[in-house]
Amino acid sequence: MRISIFGLGYVGAVTAGCLSSHGHYIVGVDVHPAKVADFNNGIPPIVEPGLDELLKSAKSNSRLRATQNCADAIADTELSIVCVGTPSNAAGGLDLNFVRGVAREIGDALRQSRKPHTLVFRSTMLPGSTAKLVSELLADLVAAGTLRVFYYPEFLRESTAVADFETPSLAVVGSHDGSAPPADLMKNLFGEKASVVNWPTAEMVKYACNAFHAAKITFANEVGRVGKAVEVDARAVMSLLCQDTRLNISSYYMKPGNPFGGSCLPKDVRALTNLARTNGLSLPMLENLLSSxxxxxxxxxxxxxxxxxxxxxxxxxxxxxxxxxxxxxxxxxxxxxxxxxxxxxxxxxxxxxxxxxxxxxxxxxxxxxxxxxxxxxxxxxxxxxxxxxxxxxxxxxxxxxxxxxxxxxxxxxxxxxxxxxxxxxxxxxxxxx
Ligand SMILES: NC(=O)c1ccc[n+]([C@@H]2O[C@H](COP(=O)([O-])OP(=O)(O)OC[C@H]3O[C@@H](n4cnc5c(N)ncnc54)[C@H](O)[C@@H]3O)[C@@H](O)[C@H]2O)c1
Structure with missing residues (x-):
């Protein structure tokens, strides 16, 4: 496939390197002239193990170029992947301005070229964002059948990004109504094992995953703090906890539903947080379980x-x-x-x-x-x-x-x-x- 990649940062550069190694032709697009120049020379704009070789090889096989010009990229490709940043705004909300800017430019370019195109958003966006962007900026193209839009969250981690891209821990693709994307896209881009859901579900999965990672780290650290205070090696405790793959590291207790109750969970959370308090410790996550x-x-x-x-x-x-x-x-x-x-x-x-x-x-x-x-x-x-x-x-x-x-x-x-x-x-x- 001929693919444009918007945003040559951590996600975009890795996506470009990996997809070019699968035989796709890549046009990278970024607003930073220095990143575009580096990319045109097969030099990664970021440090990421393995990416150097991928970009060099893509460059020498003439499967890679970069531009600052959106219309140029759209004219040369059949599919675009949007990997621009979605930072926090001053109020803590999500700043979609970069994605909105790219979606607007892509829409304008497609109205000029009148070519059919597929647009894949990869930037992390809150549920409802894809629908809003489409209805605000791209509805005419979708209604005319010129444009198909998917949301495809990225789960890679920096420093192992190339390996994560090749064997993702999770693959989920969102279509407008949850209907399956065409077989060639599943095979060549999303992966045949990817779960297909609707846009907002795919958007929400990414946030649920990251919130879960944050919750796990915070939980382990709070167990660590209270453990240290009572001279218990919490790394040993957590290692034992992880040995239980039936109740602990499992899908058990991972379904939204009943509040927790019974003779043990509320009582034991109360006792543990009380132990922390009497040792002068604050454990905000554990202390707030009962109020949640x-x-x-x-x-x-x-x-x-x-x-x-x-x-x-x-x-x-x-x-x-x-x-x-x-x-x-x-x-x-x-x-x-x-x-x-x-x-x-x-x-x-x-x-x-x-x-x-x-x-x-x-x-x-x-x-x-x-x-x-x-x-x-x-x-x-x-x-x-x-x-x-x-x-x-x-x-x-x-x-x-x-x-x-x-x-x-x-x-x-x-x-x-x-x-x-x-x-x-x-x-x-x-x-x-
Ligand atoms: N970094 C990660 O590990 C990671 C993992 C999964 C998902 N994500 C998500 O992926 C998205 C990108 O993250 P990142 O870390 O690669 O960001 P980044 O800041 O490294 O890269 C974003 C790039 O987009 C470019 N850009 C901004 N506006 C543009 C425009 N109008 N046209 C073209 N390029 C433009 C910037 O110049 C920059 O090079 C974010 O939504 C992030 O939350 C990041």
Whole structure:
């Protein structure tokens, strides 16, 4: 393919070197004359292991040139990749001015040349950015079928960028509506194993990945600080933590849904942060876990109270399915708050037998919901009733049974990702997706 690459910085220069080594013809575009001059001589404008050789080889095979002129590049290529910077602005927001400038120039050049073209944004941009840029600057070209636009986030790390480009840790490509790009693009550019999603999902994945990396580093450092204070080698602790690939380094606990609760997580986070405080340490990330969890619970309550329903059916009261443990169960707090606001409540939880509750578990009910017995239904049909908002916190009822009972007068709020609920004949809403 003949490819223009806009922005010859860390991402653009590596992309140019790697794609030229795959046999593509590359025209680099940058506003900096010195970078363009270097590139035209096969010299990398940045320090990156392996890039020197790639650019030299591309230059000697006449597969590389650079220009400051957008129209020149567009006239000479069939596809453009935008890798210009997206820095923070003074308020901490995202400055899209460089991307916007390039998109405008590319649009103008395409209107002149009238050639079909493919535009791939690689710069990191917040969800909604590609759609906004297209609607503001390129809508006519897309509508005329002259221009196809994809968002293709970059996951390379500086210093291992060439190797990361060749074997990416993740490949995701966004199209307007999530439909697959043409086979030649999947084969020659995105990679046949790339996951295809819509633009905003691809944009969001990049931010979720970087926020996750930042969260992991901060977590390990906070464990390190508290460990050192109590003379524990936290590098050994973290190494052991990473040995658990079932619960720790895994997709477990990595799905948006229920707030956390139960007899261990809130209590142990409280104790650990208290230990840090008594040692004069501040651990902002760990200290804020409980308040973030409370915020999450509040947003669930907000969603419930935003609907027009004043009858609520809670499926699953304990903190997770197949247990009758009610200690620090988020749904007990939800039930308590709704009762306080005068809602009519029906609860279904087959794991719960009030007569069998003892100790701390029984105290939760005695103090928070003494009249639980009158709200708890052992019969699913009575619990579901003929109308109301079904707050499904757990998969505690067979969907086949729910299908027979749920009507268009119900509204289903899926708290924990129970996709089958979409098949019910009621309005479906996901809690945080
Ligand atoms: N650096 C990384 O490790 C990395 C990794 C993944 C994603 N990203 C993302 O990729 C994007 C680029 O990052 P980078 O580190 O390569 O940036 P960079 O600052 O190194 O390079 C950006 C280049 O764009 C050029 N430019 C600016 N306006 C231009 C215009 N109108 N026309 C042509 N060129 C123009 C600049 O002169 C510069 O050379 C950012 O959105 C960044 O967040 C970076």
């Amino acid at each position: 969890n409370e915020r999450h619970l509040s947003s669930l309550l907000h969603l419930i109270t935003e609907t027009e329903h004043r009858e609520v059916v809670i499926l699953g009261l304990s903190f997770k399915s197949n247990t009758d443990d009610l200690r620090e169960s988020p749904m007990v707090d939800v039930a308590q708050a709704l009762l306080g606001r005068g809602y009519k409540l029906r609860i279904y939880d087959p794991a719960l037998n009030l007569a069998a509750l003892v100790g701390a578990n029984k105290r939760v009910i005695d103090t928070k919901m003494p009249h639980l017995a009158s709200l708890l239904h052992t019969d699913l049909a009575t619990a579901v009733g003929s109308r109301g908002l079904i707050v499904a916190a757990q998969k505690c009822a067979p969907v086949a049974e729910l299908k027979k009972l749920v009507t268009a007068n119900h509204h289903v709020l899926d708290v924990n990702g129970w996709g089958d609920l979409k098949e019910l004949p009621a309005k479906y809403e996901g809690f945080c997706w």
